């Protein structure tokens with residue numbers, strides 16, 4: 001048993017308020033909730049509103065209403081990244097003091113031109129040694145973290161051992177954006193660390209960002225949580241379900257049916273009839289029968305699932 005498992009379990013669900021919850025978000029909420037409850041752990045709810053240009057009006061209210069209707073019970077108050085800027089600023093100043101940060105004037109377009117074909121393009125380190133941080137300038141600039149050219153490994157509870165060289169694969173990544181907002185990588189890492197999250201259960205569309213988050217937490221002297229990346233739900237064209245790809249908002253009628261759908265997607269076999277019960281009865285069955293090891297690494301075709 002590792003040190004991590006002896007800690008009281010604290011999990012979390014952290015939606016971005018870009019639109020109402022859909023089946024893809026329900027899968028992440030359900031997986032993280034059942035994993036926390038099956039460890040007698042706590043489950044925190046965090047609204048990742050760190051990117052105002054992408055926010056949809058009314059989305060926070062809709063997310064909270066939906067989670068309540070589906071019987072999710074979170075521990076403690078809902079946290080909002082928009083109210084945590086002082087923590088992010090403090091982390092940036094600690095990194096700045098240790099010379100781990102540098103300012104970069106390069107636009108996305110310029111970086112894409114120097115690395116055609118890469119998606120997202122790897123940052124080539126153009127401004128690494130320019131010392132723009134202390135220069136008085138009105139040119140928009142981002143802040144990047146200096147990374148090392150070594151592999152970082154972590155054991156994902158679903159995907160297995162992952163080895164990632166951030167410097168080679170991403171380049172020095174952004175912590176503060178040119179448009180004046182904190183980067184997701186910074187906010188999510190600080191929040192997971194500061195809230196004492198012991199295990200992150202989320203969609204595997206975020207697997208590629210995990211090494212950067214672990215690296216940043218280590219740079220700040222923290223202990224990274226464990227990770228379990230769930231398969232993501234794709235639409236019929238094979239694209240990840242999202243507001244942009246036309247995902248339907250979760251209905252308020254028959255929530256147990258949608259919950260059964262999400263649980264089946266995660267490799268479980270709810271008995272016939274569980275789709276018709278109350279949410280309380282659904283959760284009772286789900287908590288007793290949840291096994292992370294049943295979760296597949298490859299997404300299941302949702303049209304093949306029992307309805």
Ligand SMILES: [Zn+2]
Pocket residue numbers: 103104105106125126127128
């Ligand atoms: Zn640059």
